[in-house]
Structure formats: C-alpha cells, structure tokens
Amino acid sequence: MKYVMKFSEIRKEDISAAGGKGANLGELYHAGFPVPNGFCITSRAFDDYMKRNGFDSSAPGNSLTSENIAKGQLWKELEDEIAEYYHALGPDSKVAVRSSATAEDLPEASFAGQQETYLNIQGLNQLYLSVKKCFASLFSTRASAYRKQTNFDTIKISLSVVVQCMVNSEISGVLFTVDPVSKNKSRMMLNASWGLGESIVSGKVTPDIYLYDRDHRQIVEKRLGDKKLLVCYSADGTEEKETSSQLRNEFSLTEKQAIEIFELGRKTEQHFHCPQDLEWAISENRLYLLQARPITTLNVKSSSDIKITKSQRAVLNNWIEHCPTPLYPLDVAPCLLVDEAKNKVFHELGIFVDSELTMADNGLLALSAGKIHISPKIFKIPFLLSRFTDFSINSARTKDSFHNIRKELDSIENSDLTSLPAKALIRQIMELIKLSEELAYTRFRYNIFPSVAVSKLIHHDLKKTDKNMNEYDLLSNLSYKTWNLNIELKKLSGYIHSSPELEQLFMELDSTNPRAISAFLSNQPDFKSKLENFLNEFGWKSNSSYCAFGSVSWFENLDSLFSMLKVLQNSGRNEEATDKFQNIMTKITKQFDKKKSHRLKSKIEEIRVYHVNREESLYLIEMCYGLARRAAFELGNRFPQLFEKADDIRYLTLNEVYELPGNITDLKELISVRKLNRQKNEMLWSGFSMGTKASNQNTLTGVSGNGGRCRGRVRKILTQQEFDKMQPGDILLCRYTDPSWTPLFVLASAVISDTGGPLSHSAIVAREYNIPAVLGIGNATNLLEDGDEVLVDGSSGKVILLK
Known part of the structure; x- marks a missing residue:
C-alpha cells in the first residue's frame, strides 16, 4: 500500500x-x-x-x-x-x-x-x-x-x-504520570468525568481530580468536580447534555477503576521512558487507552515555585477568594481595571505594584508575586495623610459618585436590549466597564485607603482599651449592605416558616429546575412579590464578585438563593452579638477623658461609614457586571456563526468584543484553543490550595478571623448546591465564602476556610455571630473530611485534628 x-x-x-x-x-x-x-x-x-x-x-x-x-x-x-x-x-x-x-x-x-x-x-x-x-x-x-x-x-x-x-465511553478523562501542578514526580494526577473525553479536553466541565502516590501505590487526594455537562454521540457527531444532579455529586470512578488507570499510566511511562499525558476511556467496564504523548511542561515554573512575601501571598489569596473559579478571557480586563484603580491610589503615594495576574493570548492564566517599586514621593506620605483621611471630602466624593452612577445604572437596566443593534450593545458594555472602574477608584481612594490609615492611627488606643481588641471589632452591629441582605433573607425565611403548607412545598421544590421554580412562584403570588422586592435590592449579588462575565447573579439563577433559604428553615439559629459594639464604646468612655473619648469615637464612626461605602461600592460594581453580562450574552446571540452558545463570548477578550464582528475565522480559532486551555486554568486554581496529607500533620495553621475555641465535627461545603448538608452545630469547612454563604453561619459552631483574612466576609460574619474562625489555611479542604473531629482555636489561628 x-x-x-x-x-x-x-x-x-x-x-x-x-x-x-x-x-x-x-x-x-x-x-x-x-x-x-x-x-x-x-x-x-x-x-x-x-x-x-x-x-x-x-x-x-x-x-x-x-x-x-x-x-x-x-x-x-x-x-x-x-x-x-x-x-x-x-x-x-x-x-x-x-x-x-x-x-x-x-x-x-x-x-x-x-x-x-x-x-x-x-x-x-x-x-x-x-x-x-x-x-x-x-x-x-x-x-x-x-x-x-x-x-x-x-x-x-x-x-x-x-x-x-x-469508544462509546461512559467515563473518560486525562492522566498525567507526573503531577503537572506541583511537578512532584512521585505523584500522578487523574482527571475524570462522565461521557466522552471531549468535555474535559475542551474545558467545558470541572472534572473529578485524583492524586496518586506512585511509591505507595495509593490514592492520597481526590476532589469532586461539578461535571455539569457530558458529551455523547449524536446523529451529527456529538452533543452536549446536562448531567443529572445525582451524577454531579458522585465521583465518576471507583477507587479500583482509578488505580487501574494510574497503573496503566505507569506502564505507559515505563514503555516510553518519560512522563506521559494520556487520554483514556471506560466502556462497558473495559479500560481503553486513546492517546499518549510526552509531558512537555515540567520545566515551566508553577505558582508553587514562586517565592513571595506574606503580604503578597495575602494578595494572591484574595484573588482566589473573590474569584473561586478561574477567570474567563473576558473577565481578565475588568478584573485588572479594578486592580489598576487600587494601584492608581498607590501611585499617588509613591508606591508602584506590578500586577499579579496575566493571561496569554491562548487563554492560559498565570499568577505571580507582584513586585513593589518605591519612588521618592513615598517620603511625603506623612504630609499626604491628612488629605487622604479628610472624612468630609471622602464622604462627599463618595456620595456624588454613587448618586451619579446609580442614575446611569438605572437607565441602562431599563433599556430594551432586543431593540438595540450590536454596536449599541458594545457601547453599553464599554460604558458599564467604565462605570465599574470609576466605582473601584472611589472604593479604594475614598474609603478603603482612608479606613486603613485611620485604623492604624487609633490602633494604639484600641489596645489600651482592650488588648484583645482590633479595628475589625469596630464593625460589629453595623448596618451595611451584606448585613442588611442577611436580615432580609431571614425575613423571607420567616415568611416561608410562618406557613406550614408553603414551607413544605418550598422544601420539596427542586431548586435546580427553572420550570419547577416558575410554577412554584406562579402558585405563590404573595411570596413571589416579597421575593421580587428582595431581588430589586440584592438581585445582582453574584457567586464571584470580581468575575464580570464568569459569575452568576440571583437575577440570572435562583438556585443558590433558594438553597440558602432552605438552610435557614433549620432550627437552632445563632444570634448576632447585639451589644458587642456598645460594650466597646463603654470601655472607651471609661478608659479616656471626655475630649479624647469623643475624638476616638469620631474616628471609629468614620471607619464604620467607610465600611458601609466599601460594601455598597462592591454591590454597585456587581450591578455593572451583571448588566454587562446581560448585554454581552445578547451580543453573543447576534453572532451564531462565531459562538456555539451565547456565553461562549466569554472566551474573547474585552478588546476583541469591542471590535466585533472582527475576523470571524481568527476568533473561532482563538475560542477553540482557549476552551482547550481552560482545563489547565482549572488545574492552576485547584493546585493553588491542593495539598498533601502528611501522616504527622495534625495541626493546620491559618490566620485568626475571630477568637474563641470550639471542638466539633467538620462539615465540608465546596459548592452552594451542598448547602443543605449543613446541620446545626457543624464546623463549616470551605474554600471561601461570600455574602451568599451567610446563612451557613447561622448554623455553624466555627468556621475553617482555605482563603480569607481578618477583613474577609468569613471573618466579619464570624465576629457578628461570635463563633471561632480560622482562615487562609490554603489546603484545609484537602486535609480534612466530613466527620473529622477538630479543635478550632480562633485566637491562635490553628486547627488541630483530633480524630
């Protein structure tokens, strides 16, 4: 032949x-x-x-x-x-x-x-x-x-x-015979999902992840992926289907199957004498090897190779907390604009900070330690402080900014997108991103920076009042956006609870089914009215506050909101410490004379106002993002020749969206390769906190979010779909939290998280409910499992595994 x-x-x-x-x-x-x-x-x-x-x-x-x-x-x-x-x-x-x-x-x-x-x-x-x-x-x-x-x-x-x-595979995936994240040659990493392997290779699902110790021939870590889609055969080749909720919440491989795949990888590596990247499939309980190639990225630096300072790690930690899933290409520019707004304030003080986040043209994200550069202007900081901390100016600028932006957002929200041509949709996105940038500057320049400065100025006096007190305690019993959200959620929950019939129907409702939700609301007009009032105030709250286009708000999907309301139907609710702030004020009055006491209380009041504005700015930014998402997905529908689905527009950069239609052929190629590389971004995000469990590692160290000690059993919650696992008295273990997680604190006896710091959402809410919190451990969700008994020492920032 x-x-x-x-x-x-x-x-x-x-x-x-x-x-x-x-x-x-x-x-x-x-x-x-x-x-x-x-x-x-x-x-x-x-x-x-x-x-x-x-x-x-x-x-x-x-x-x-x-x-x-x-x-x-x-x-x-x-x-x-x-x-x-x-x-x-x-x-x-x-x-x-x-x-x-x-x-x-x-x-x-x-x-x-x-x-x-x-x-x-x-x-x-x-x-x-x-x-x-x-x-x-x-x-x-x-x-x-x-x-x-x-x-x-x-x-x-x-x-x-x-x-x-x-191979008509029921399960498929990818195996790396050397962990591509840590570059640890004694570990293998396996990705698996339901259906054909295209779902993983294209980056359309977050797969199950398994880590294998090749020396001891045992699985040492595994992480459940969302596996929302599966790819299967169709008359036209292949098609995507939604995975059932049961399969989403199950590991796709048994331990025996996973070990068989790892051993196949070992034999393949031995045959070729170098680390291998394998594609595999299981059909009718038979394992097939579909492809094998050398791993060529082992010499590329990973995020774990970068030596960074404690403060710089806190910044990276903050990225993961605000972006719990990797950014899409369309998210990167808005995210960096927020970062640049913060850096603009640093520049005014003579400090220059490099960005920690970059994205290559092929869609691969990279996190690195941002370097700090100092100019002679920094010596003027003592003279600039009075201008930066002028409360009347800061408040006036914030008020004007919020007022003007709210008017513009209300006008945009009421616009009819279906009547707008593509160019008008693009202009709307540009305007919304510009407004988010202005909000970010207001947030940092007129609220966060002055709040930090004033906090440092009064720190000494706070310690004289109570050595265990810090500036974060000053936010107790404060009426700000997130806390008001919590109150309104309780009211909605209380309304449901007041009617046994309504509560039964609500608890039986499949909140993952939009049609079931729609039918339920049609039959409950009073509850529907109260829900609409709630959404009008808080509906743009999303599951990822810094992701402009990759996040989902309650306006767009009620699933997570209804999951929270179901959690709140449980009894045994914590109550916030309503007298905590007043106790602080009383101590200050006793400690200092009238004049100094008045001055200190005035500064404290400034800090509290700054925090109210800080929270309000974030909600307004999320509204900008939600409206920009709405316009972008409408735009995606206008170009079916470019996007398979409207939300595929997220694989373009912001500048590429601004230039649509552009070169359709080139853009289709870029979308294709960026979809492929999204899986690698998922691995980077998972690898940032994925650790290994040493036999003698019984003490985990993080930072204190709130003091106190608590002994109990761990309940690991990784997604909002798992909220209903939480029971009264459980110790909440999670990667991160945001305001949508607040109802879990009602039930928790303590909180442990991979990310977060003293001013994160977890810390603030834990202090309100006066429950111990240890945050920023990095890999707690990998080292602890449901049912583990632990001692949480919030004061020292340690968690001790007991059994």
Whole structure:
C-alpha cells in the first residue's frame, strides 16, 4: 500500500510517516496496550494532496489558509486505499479522525490541540471530508501561531491522519504520570468525568481530580468536580447534555477503576521512558487507552515555585477568594481595571505594584508575586495623610459618585436590549466597564485607603482599651449592605416558616429546575412579590464578585438563593452579638477623658461609614457586571456563526468584543484553543490550595478571623448546591465564602476556610455571630473530611485534628 498503514505496522520510530500521535498509538497497539484498532493515512498522502491541488506557498496567487486547503480534492487511488482499511475495521464503523503532525508529541513540544479531531464519523463520505479538514488544520491560525511560538516554523512539517475506532465511553478523562501542578514526580494526577473525553479536553466541565502516590501505590487526594455537562454521540457527531444532579455529586470512578488507570499510566511511562499525558476511556467496564504523548511542561515554573512575601501571598489569596473559579478571557480586563484603580491610589503615594495576574493570548492564566517599586514621593506620605483621611471630602466624593452612577445604572437596566443593534450593545458594555472602574477608584481612594490609615492611627488606643481588641471589632452591629441582605433573607425565611403548607412545598421544590421554580412562584403570588422586592435590592449579588462575565447573579439563577433559604428553615439559629459594639464604646468612655473619648469615637464612626461605602461600592460594581453580562450574552446571540452558545463570548477578550464582528475565522480559532486551555486554568486554581496529607500533620495553621475555641465535627461545603448538608452545630469547612454563604453561619459552631483574612466576609460574619474562625489555611479542604473531629482555636489561628 502506498498511502495507508495499519496500527500493527507502525512503531514509535515512524513519526515521519504517521506523525507523533500515530507513531505512539501504533507503538502502544503493537506492545499490547488496550488501544482501539485503527490506521494512519501517512504524511506522503498529505504531501501529494498539497502538490496535486496546487497548494504551494511559493506560487503566486495561492494562500495557505485552512479554508482554501479544505476545498482541495482527494484522488481515486487514495480514496480506494482509505476505503479498504476503513471497511476492514467493520461495516459502517464509527471512527475518530485525528490529525497527527510529523513534529507532534515530541519531548520538546506536544502540539496538543493545535490540529483538529472529528468524532463519531461514519461512512466514507464523512470520512473523506474529515481527512481534508485534518489536512487543512495544519494551517489554522492557532496551529501556525503555536509553531512560531515553539520555533517549529523554521522546519518542514507534514501531517498524517489517524483513523481509530470510536469508544462509546461512559467515563473518560486525562492522566498525567507526573503531577503537572506541583511537578512532584512521585505523584500522578487523574482527571475524570462522565461521557466522552471531549468535555474535559475542551474545558467545558470541572472534572473529578485524583492524586496518586506512585511509591505507595495509593490514592492520597481526590476532589469532586461539578461535571455539569457530558458529551455523547449524536446523529451529527456529538452533543452536549446536562448531567443529572445525582451524577454531579458522585465521583465518576471507583477507587479500583482509578488505580487501574494510574497503573496503566505507569506502564505507559515505563514503555516510553518519560512522563506521559494520556487520554483514556471506560466502556462497558473495559479500560481503553486513546492517546499518549510526552509531558512537555515540567520545566515551566508553577505558582508553587514562586517565592513571595506574606503580604503578597495575602494578595494572591484574595484573588482566589473573590474569584473561586478561574477567570474567563473576558473577565481578565475588568478584573485588572479594578486592580489598576487600587494601584492608581498607590501611585499617588509613591508606591508602584506590578500586577499579579496575566493571561496569554491562548487563554492560559498565570499568577505571580507582584513586585513593589518605591519612588521618592513615598517620603511625603506623612504630609499626604491628612488629605487622604479628610472624612468630609471622602464622604462627599463618595456620595456624588454613587448618586451619579446609580442614575446611569438605572437607565441602562431599563433599556430594551432586543431593540438595540450590536454596536449599541458594545457601547453599553464599554460604558458599564467604565462605570465599574470609576466605582473601584472611589472604593479604594475614598474609603478603603482612608479606613486603613485611620485604623492604624487609633490602633494604639484600641489596645489600651482592650488588648484583645482590633479595628475589625469596630464593625460589629453595623448596618451595611451584606448585613442588611442577611436580615432580609431571614425575613423571607420567616415568611416561608410562618406557613406550614408553603414551607413544605418550598422544601420539596427542586431548586435546580427553572420550570419547577416558575410554577412554584406562579402558585405563590404573595411570596413571589416579597421575593421580587428582595431581588430589586440584592438581585445582582453574584457567586464571584470580581468575575464580570464568569459569575452568576440571583437575577440570572435562583438556585443558590433558594438553597440558602432552605438552610435557614433549620432550627437552632445563632444570634448576632447585639451589644458587642456598645460594650466597646463603654470601655472607651471609661478608659479616656471626655475630649479624647469623643475624638476616638469620631474616628471609629468614620471607619464604620467607610465600611458601609466599601460594601455598597462592591454591590454597585456587581450591578455593572451583571448588566454587562446581560448585554454581552445578547451580543453573543447576534453572532451564531462565531459562538456555539451565547456565553461562549466569554472566551474573547474585552478588546476583541469591542471590535466585533472582527475576523470571524481568527476568533473561532482563538475560542477553540482557549476552551482547550481552560482545563489547565482549572488545574492552576485547584493546585493553588491542593495539598498533601502528611501522616504527622495534625495541626493546620491559618490566620485568626475571630477568637474563641470550639471542638466539633467538620462539615465540608465546596459548592452552594451542598448547602443543605449543613446541620446545626457543624464546623463549616470551605474554600471561601461570600455574602451568599451567610446563612451557613447561622448554623455553624466555627468556621475553617482555605482563603480569607481578618477583613474577609468569613471573618466579619464570624465576629457578628461570635463563633471561632480560622482562615487562609490554603489546603484545609484537602486535609480534612466530613466527620473529622477538630479543635478550632480562633485566637491562635490553628486547627488541630483530633480524630
């Protein structure tokens, strides 16, 4: 045969003919690994295709674009060979058609995702078309850019096409034989989800994650992913379906299955003598190896390699707290604009801080320690303080800013998006992002910075009043946005509780089903009216306050709000310490003379007002983001030729959205590669706190959010869908909290979290309810499990595992 080789004929040395992917598969198939059967259309076929169709870069008038190359014609001899080998796989076999570059899957560069894959292809006509598309994919925008980035554009690269029997997988995923996050060679990392592996490779789901100790041959860590979607076969190839709530909350692999996959990875690594990145699938309880390639990123610095100061780690900790899931490309610019507003205030004081967050053009995020630069202006800080802390000026500027922005937001909120052309939608997004930037500056310059300065000025006097007191205690019993939200939530809960019939219907309601919610509200007009009043005040509150386009507000999805209301129906509720602030005022009166006491109380009142404004600014920013999301998704619906779903617009950057429609072909390529890389961003976010459980590690250290000691059993809550697990008296264990988690504090006897600091949401609410809180541990959710008995020492910032 001239153009086609069976897997059984291919070895790892045949890269020039079968490409990296094909050579590896042939090698594994010949060695007896569980690889589905198939064949390779060799690079000779590709080279002849280019010549026969006149695709020569040196010839005038020819453009080597993927669109042009896909329009070329196959010839009879090649078609006949492909048909013979295809029929040998079985009548009307369903196959996966994958491109395999001759420079692909080498130790120097993986080329993963740079060419195309077509799944569930059946029949010769579909197969021929897919082969031509694979040939064309070598010249796609992202593949060309990758070759240039990795210096492979200077050598001749050809292409083979792998045709392989499809596996109708119930479970699938990716295995790295070296942990790609920590680079720990004694650990392997496994990602798994339901359905075909496309859901993981494309980054459309957060998979289950397993860590394996290869020396002791045991699973040492595992994290449950959301697995919201699964990809399965359809008449048109593949389709996405929503995963049932039961499957979302189950690990996709048994421990026995996971260990079998880890051991398959070990054997593959031993065969190739280097760390491997494997794609695998399970169908009818049989494990298949779909692909293996060398891991090429082990020499790239990870976030754990960066040496940072305590204050800089607090900043990174803050990113994870406010962005519990990775930013989409469209989130990055708004997030950095908020950061720049803060840095602008630093600049006014002579301090320059580099950004900690960056995103490459391919969508990969990177966190690094921001360096601080000082200018001579810093020596003027003592003289600038009086201007920065002028309460009357700060209050006036804040009031004016809030008033003007609220008017603009109300006008935008009432606009009819369906009547606006695309350009008007883009202008609306631009205006909303500009308003969020103005709010961020008001937040930092006129509220947070002066609040911190005044707090430092009175710190000594507070310690004289009570050595255990700090400036955060001054926020007790304060009427601010988040606390008012909590009060209104209790009122809604109380209304439900007042009617046994309504409460029963509400508790039985499937809050994940929008139709069920709609029907429930239609039958409960009084409750619906009260809910609408609540949403008019707090409806733009989201699950991720710094993510402009990746978050979801209560206006957009009532699921998490209803989950919180169900939690509040439980009895045994904590009550906030209503006399705490008054006790502080009384101590100050006794400690100091009348004049100093009055001055100190005035400063305390300033701090409290600053905090009210700080909270209000965040809610207004979230309203900007929610309205921008609304406009962006409407815009996404206007370009079906670019976006498979409206929210795919999140894979563009803000500037790319501003320039729509732009170059549709280039943007589609960018969206595709950024979807692929979202999985790596998920791993970065998970890896930031994923730890390992040492046998002697019984004491976890964080920071004090609130003092006191408590002994009890841990209840791990990782998502809002798990809120109903919480029972009165449990110790709440979580990665982070925001205002939407407040109802859990009603039931908790203590709080432990991976992220957070003394002024985080967790700390403020814990102080209001006077329950111990230890925050910022980093990996508590990995080291502790449901039912673990612990001692929480809020005063020392330690958690001791008892049993």
